[in-house]
Amino acid sequence: MFRPDDRAAAPPLPLRHRLPNAPPLFIGRAVERRYLGALIRRAPVTVVWGLGGLGKTSLVLHTLHADFADQAPRVLFVSLRPTEPPAAVEVELLRAVADAHRLAKVEWSGLLADPDGLLATLIDLADALGYWVVLDDLHHADPRSARDVLGALARYARQSRWIVTSRRNPLLPELVDQTLALAGMPPTDLYELASRCAPHRAVRDLHQVADASAGSPWRLRQLLTGSDAARVSEDLLRGVPPEATPLLEALAALELPLAPATLAGLVPLPSPDTIEALAQRGILECSSEGLRLHDVARPLIETGGDLRARKAEVARALAAADDDPLSALEALRLLLSLGHLDEAVALLESRCELVLGAGLAPRLAQLLAPVDLPRLASFRLRCAVEIGDPAALDAAALPRSPTLGDHFLWAASHVLRGRLAEAAAIAARVRSAAMAAPEGASLALTAAILETGCLGELGRAGEALGVLGVIQAAGRDGAALLGVHRARWLMQEGRAAEALECIETIVAAGIDGAAPTTSELRDELIVLFCYLGRVRRLEQVLDTLALGAQRGPALLFGARRSLLTEGLLCVHAGRLDPAREVFREVERLARRTTYLRPFLLALDAERRLITGELEGMEALLCTLHDEATRAGHALNQCFAVVTAYRVAIARGKPRVELDASALRATPYWATLLAAAARLHAVLHGLPPPAVPAIAEDIVHGRVLSALGAAAERAIAGDPEAARAHASAAYAVAREHGHVPGELEALRMSCDALLLAGDAAELSHAAGLLRERADAAGSPRFSAEARWFTATLDGAPHPSALESFLELVDVAPVAARRSRALLDAPAALDLLDRVVLDALGRRRAGPASRRDAASRAGWGLDTAARKVWLPGGRTVELAARAILYRILLGIAERGGRATKEQIVLFAWEQRDYHPLRDDKRLHVAIRKLRLLLEDDPSRALRLVTTADGYAFGESEPFRRVAAEGSPEPR
Template sequence: MLPASLPLTLRAPNPPALFLGREKEREQLRVAFARGPVTLVSGEHGVGKTATVLQVLRESFFEVPVVFASFGGLPDDVAPDRELVRIVAAAASVTQIAWASVLRVRESLPEVLLDMAERARLWLVLDGVTADPLLRDLMSVVSRYARESRWIVTGEGFCESRFVPGQSLRLGPMPDAELETLAHGTAARPLDFGRAVEASRGNPGALLRAVASGAEPDVSIVDPMLSAMRALSDRNAGTVLAWLDEHAEEALRDGYARNLYAVLSLRRHEPELGRWWMRCAAEVGDLAALPHGAAQHASLKDALVLLEAFFSGGDLDRSLRDAEALVARAEAEGAPRIAGEAKTIAVQCLVMKGELARALALVESITTEDDELACLRDGSASTVLALMHRSDEAHARLERVRAGAVRLPFRAQNPILFRAADTLYQLGLLEEAHDVLSQLMSGDRARSLSFHHLGPILLLQLRIAIDRGALRDVAALEERLAPFAREGTLQHPFAGSSRVFARVWAGDFDGIGEEVSDSLQAAREGDLLEAQSSAAMAAIEVALARGTDLGVTLRDPLVLWLRNGAPASPLLEETRRRARLRLGEHVPSPPPVVRSIEHEIVARLADAEAHVLRGAWHEATTACRAAVQHASRWGYASREAHARSTLTFLLLAQGRREEAAQQVGRLRASAERMGSARFVREAELLAYLSQPAASMLQLVSWARDEAPAPIVARCARHLLGAPAGPDAVERALFDALVGHLGKVAHLAPGSLPSWGIADVDRSVVLDDGSRISFESKPLLWRLLEVLWDHGGEASKEELVREGWAQPDYHPLRDDNRLHVTIRKLRGLLMDGQPPARILTRDEGYALGGTPVRVR
């Protein structure tokens, strides 16, 4: 059952008003639709796949509500699998999708889609779908387990799965007689029908475009390369092989890998074409389709592509062995270019494993007169040198790369530009790295990127966006990265830790513990030291932000191994030092070393926290200010916001409110620009603490709200008298704040307050943050004071004598007046039924809840 408000974009359109022929194919589709849950319809562009499907649905299944989803022309920044989830969810009336879970375990997508479609008994037409590993997995699951739903898929090329025998139909050319009838029925102007039919070569779409325009049919559809590839499906194997040997390298270089893979998937079992099908599978990253040991029998060029594919799959040990074997084979066969490129892949493996010295030695062993290989070598060397903090040498190599790359052909520059962007990122030059990646992802250059290059580029874009504080861009970047970051890929563990960092800076802490666990698990399963260090740092940052589980996080097996058994990451060591300081350990400063830009920022912040533990407030402020300035200078907006927030806390702890107010303004502007709810909330707290004591009562509502800034809730609770948490640095900071803020009195010390009374402006603040003024209600305010002064509960006599300043109390005279006034007080306080703030007692009245008073 479809929802009543299904968008028009998801409703099946009517078939063409004039539909001719295809009787045999229509009968086959009628049988297939009724017989099984999956039907695959393929054929070249314009041959009538969609029209035929719609015609059969209208003729034989008119009463069935159909969801129609077009995947043709889907924008590059929209992931097809995520779009499919949106479509099925909309049709099944699923209003909320747990995207974190869906993106984290992408292998469960077929099950998620099937469950939604089965519950709603959907009939889905997925139009214009290209061959894709997800499609194959989804159709396999649906064919086995679907009972109520139907899935009709159209596209230019499919490989019939063994799970859908008899459920695949390929539409061929239409007979000329039917095409001429179609032309006569639709032409609005004179036309040479015979010539038009002949030129259309059996393609009704090409014919109809010619009829509409009055011009001769253009059967090339998009461009000559696509037209030539589509024509391969009906040619004999020898003809296809001859075309592939002449044109396939050009097609793959120009970004047609997925199109060619779709065509060859139809003929994958023909031995003559197996080599090119395997090559295309590697180009598009479909590693599951590649036979074991494929590289051993491939040509040198194909073996290099397979090596890139398996490296992208994240199996570093296998990739390193295969790279060494390919180097030896290429050198033996006199192919130094292939040997050099294989060495650069081996260098990347060693970098990921943390073996930087070995990686540098290997890349320096590449000697060549080839300009392209020389640029690739120097680009790889510059990245290794940057990771070794040999910045001057890295910059020198980078200049050689820039000078050499301009002499290379357009598409040969792509992998070299990526290496340059990676080096710039490692050097901390975020803006320059961002500009290079933007150049890579624009126009024709982006189209020519292979699967192996696109994944790392998108990952680097994501990491730079997080560091630059472009948090509003993160969701779109994660969506584009998702197909390249599935479990088992090189990008998978990095994507997990990047998502955690983005959520920490944005203030999205709901369910983040599970995200951290998944990120650590993905890092453990891989052999990528950089990914493991990133996951450990993300876990510690979450614990620091939430103020919980610091000790547990430091004892995590991966974090312990990175401390004791792996080459130390300086940035991770500095992050761990911050955690140990928060636990109250007086950790000595590490010896001076050459630091990366981000390492310098974190080190200055750690120094500031160490000074706080010693009570050296001036030194702490100086170190924190240096962290802010360093982060601001180099564009690390997320780190800058964090350091500026800490600096403002330090200034307030010293009573320097005017300076704090200046920092609050900058923090607020930065947080709003970033789209960080966390730093917006922290700016709000710090702004309130810079104001007179009456503002303290805003803490009543903040104390109960951990999201999106846990430190705000912890600070509010501490300032309102709750016991301090385990964080020694925060405890010292908050204790110092108390000495410079208004005096808070409690009726129930240690309890979390639910409302408060402010003497400075005679107001009451409720737990939702709303403020009620008593300036024009002196009698009601006086009754509140009497109740408070008597320990939260006063007798009728005490209230009458002190509230009305009467010498004596008489129930017949005073009870009714007191009752009416208490009712007005409850009304002003929005006290419900039963009352929660002004309670009735046997002898009088009492304050309910856990109020506080600021004097």
């Protein structure tokens, strides 16, 4: 629904999408109107369906104007028309909503390759301003598209409302209770309508007309004009003035409404009175978009003579409409249907970019598919690259006589298939030929960027720099684009300082914010600075160059690369929850292209490592490595191996899942790999690699190297030096706004402070770690912070460790250290052992089931005479000696005891008499269950056995006493 502040901020609707006025004469339908109003109020989607001519649209318009007058000025009206191929309703709706938002640019290429993303964008945009949308004549849309759209709107729309008219019942389960089946009007209402329309007619005639109308107000109007009831369709055109015939024939050739000014260039228009009379009879439909034949009248005029000449005239007139992509597409349809292929090709050569820029690539591809003409191959290839769908790419072919532009598109199609080596070779040939051509500078730059992107991803960054070194860029924006790509590969070559100099040159020169290269510039800057870990400087550069994230669809559902780079920025800036949403959306897109998938897997692996979603991480990294290997993505292979080291470090595993020996690592990745490998080796007592020489500007490497030095000094027994190295890692990460580095450094600082015995500083550092982790959305580091807080008074009590036992895939360090403190098997690295030794680890006393110690449970603290339970609850038994001794007696006997054993131990008796002792034992057990069980009527912790009582199997039981103290009796 609208909110007042939203309405004030919303731009005025374009005229073509404003809600038309209600019919001036509306009779009857009172019951239907009340029901329709209730449906609209109740849920986001309402469908009105029924046969043609029953007044579905009139009912909707009247209801909205009469019952929702406050909303009517902001209702979008989108009318679908019969097109060949049928319209994709989600594209038509998104175009209308984007127009209403006044979005100057919609990144159609990404959206059209991602149907789910397109629907999500549509819903998000409509919900943002609480739009109401009337979708008229849905039966003209592609049926599958219509069902998908209605289903998504019914499930996910929140603040928007969607009112749909159709001649077909959508039969969707989600809309069973939101559908109004419109029947014919009763004769009494039709008679009243007839008498209001033709008050001069005799009463008998009006009754005959009403009875013959068969419930249809449209049919009633035809009969009132004098048509015979049995031949109303055939008589529809009877009495049409001769001067209106050319107009009707021109409109019969069209599927789209056409403005009167455009029509006047084709045929002489009849008088306004004649046009109004034709509209009243239902022959013409008038809207803000123009004039159109009613569906019932169209076949009558189409069969009335040879319309080929008229269609050709209309097509040529539409082809001359310079700024209307829909007119161009309609002209193309007409020319192809007439077999005027030369004119169709000429139209495509001049208007293809206009059509594609409006998001009409799927419809254009469908129009071209059945036409067997080699000259159309170039346009089919262009559509396939624009859509990015594997099936479309596989069906596309290089034209028989390809231009350099065709070769470039062919190279781009290879990139989208993940064939980088082939794409690089083709792009190199295009670049060389374009450089030799008089007007080829622009294509040479574009081809060079494609070529170097492939070379760089293949691990050949040096070659990429060589290619860029021979390219000349025209103008400030071309130079900026060339410079940012050069900076990216300088960084991969380990020349970070030179890369940053390139960026500073771009910043100093400035860019044109309206240039078509701005989106690509933003993407490249994000990749460069995030790889360096310099997030704060990135934000400054983007702000200086006014390269903000694009509004609307481009922000979350735009071009594929932009989606991924926005997610990359979210991860490194510590916005992990938004990153999850971005990757969730792009995941559906990545299934459709080979090229995207390794990048998505890599970025999501980075996010999961930081948040603590480690379940299945090793398998994910193996998949990433395998897919990157098949596609030749050397940089993603490097990422997979470095991340495998980081996962092994987090899990305390001495073995790394992926082998680094066959990597083609650029100097950048070689540095990070050496730093990660050294940290891993230090933690597991393996021969460490040499300390890598890390450039000052590579924040990632500096943090990793400092963490390795801190771990080495901590294991060697020098906590102060470890603390200094960890502080240095935190300082550099904090300075550059690299949140993942901050979290890793703070955790290492906590280890050093624990070893140093500085409880006050440890408390501060653990609190800061938790604060930063919670702000970023990282359960992993938040749990690690809580574990350090639990150690402030020495070895944590078992009850404090319970909550960490099941966090093996969330906070693995806290989980394994907690298991070790409870005497359960745990894979510890050398730093873990040093930390646990510093805590003065107190081994637990005999436990009834140590094999279950990796699960949260409950236990008895014999020193404090209390029981701890899952969730942190405790039960004091110091004043309940008998209850305490019953539990202690069961624990002493391995978690199971007979009634006799319990009675003799608890009441300190020498003999046992069932008739005397069982009753008081039952009473005591009942009291214990009331204290210990979540549901005393279904005991799970203290269960009954055949001859006594035992601790249940559902949760482990543990027993602990103060070190060196005898257990109380």
